[in-house]
Amino acid sequence: MQLSSGIEYFIAGFSLITQKGLKRFVFIPLTINILLFGASLFFLFDWLTQGFNYLNELLPSWLSWLEWLMWPIAILVILFSYSMVFTVITNFIAAPFNGLLSEKVELYLTNQPINNDKLLDTLKDVPRMLGREWTKLCYYLPRAIGFFILLWILPIVGQVLWVMFTCWMYSVQYNDYPFDNHKVHFKRMKDDLKSKQGLSYGFGFAVFVLTSIPFINLIVMPVAVCGATKLWVENFRQHYR
Numbered sequence: 001m002q003l004s005s006g007i008e009y010f011i012a013g014f015s016l017i018t019q020k021g022l023k024r025f026v027f028i029p030l031t032i033n034i035l036l037f038g039a040s041l042f043f044l045f046d047w048l049t050q051g052f053n054y055l056n057e058l059l060p061s062w063l064s065w066l067e068w069l070m071w072p073i074a075i076l077v078i079l080f081s082y083s084m085v086f087t088v089i090t091n092f093i094a095a096p097f098n099g100l101l102s103e104k105v106e107l108y109l110t111n112q113p114i115n116n117d118k119l120l121d122t123l124k125d126v127p128r129m130l131g132r133e134w135t136k137l138c139y140y141l142p143r144a145i146g147f148f149i150l151l152w153i154l155p156i157v158g159q160v161l162w163v164m165f166t167c168w169m170y171s172v173q174y175n176d177y178p179f180d181n182h183k184v185h186f187k188r189m190k191d192d193l194k195s196k197q198g199l200s201y202g203f204g205f206a207v208f209v210l211t212s213i214p215f216i217n218l219i220v221m222p223v224a225v226c227g228a229t230k231l232w233v234e235n236f237r238q239h240y241r
Contacts, residue, residue: 005240006202006231010210013227016105019218025101026222029094033221038089049110090221092133096126098225102177105229106227110237114181136176140169165168167204174207174224175200178232192236203231 017026091098148164151158171193179189193200207224212218212223 002196002198003202003205005207007198009199009231010203010206010224010227012230013225014225016108016226016230017222019108021102022032022104022108022226025097025104029101029201029220029222029225030098032094032097033090034218036093037171037218040057044100063093070178091128091209092137094221095129097159097176098221099181101225103181105226106178106181106233106237109230109233115232116236132176132180132186136173139172139186144169163208167201167208169204170207170211171200171204171228174228175203175231178229179236184239184240192239196235199235203228 016022107113143165147158147162151162167224172190175193176186179192183191207220210220210223
């Protein structure tokens with residue numbers, strides 16, 4: 001079943017990040033993820049605390065119990081929106097390193113280099129990589145806003161659609177690295193992922209679940225890059241050789 005296979009590809013990433021020759025390429029994106037996630041959570045919690053304190057000053061004392069109701073709502077909003085937004089931003093910054101990690105994983109799996117670019121050539125390619133991240137961001141934002149609004153209008157339906165959309169975006173985000181290493185157009189990449197929707201949604205669902213777990217979510221990015229590269233090698237690579 002494609003859905004379970006997609007989950008298995010993500011899980012395979014845990015094994016790949018420990019392989020000799022790959023661990024050093026995991027270190028930089030992992031460090032970026034830990035630093036940004038820790039800093040953003042600190043400022044987000046501080047911002048929420050200040051916001052609720054200010055709100056309590058405006059409310060009469062007999063309504064102070066509302067804070068206990070609003071905190072769970074705020075946490076739910078964060079779980080449904082923050083993780084994906086954070087992932088998009090973090091991957092934008094870490095894109096060159098994720099692309100390099102994906103390239104090395106493909107070399108490890110196939111023993112065939114993608115190209116013979118030297119460090120200077122890789123650095124020259126950074127603007128194109130960032131442009132690709134911008135394309136993904138432009139694809140994500142208007143749809144995220146639409147689904148987020150629906151989340152408040154039709155909570156149950158909105159939550160289901162939001163989770164499905166988030167799973168799809170996680171699949172797009174991480175599978176794009178091996179596709180982009182081979183200069184496959186963004187639209188073509190999406191079409192390929194849609195042709196194997198079960199695989200794509202299964203992979204994205206696994207990322208979604210692990211991203212929602214504190215501390216474990218800190219290693220999700222390199223694990224997902226490795227797992228997505230294995231998925232590419234075994235399902236799409238033959239079409240672009």
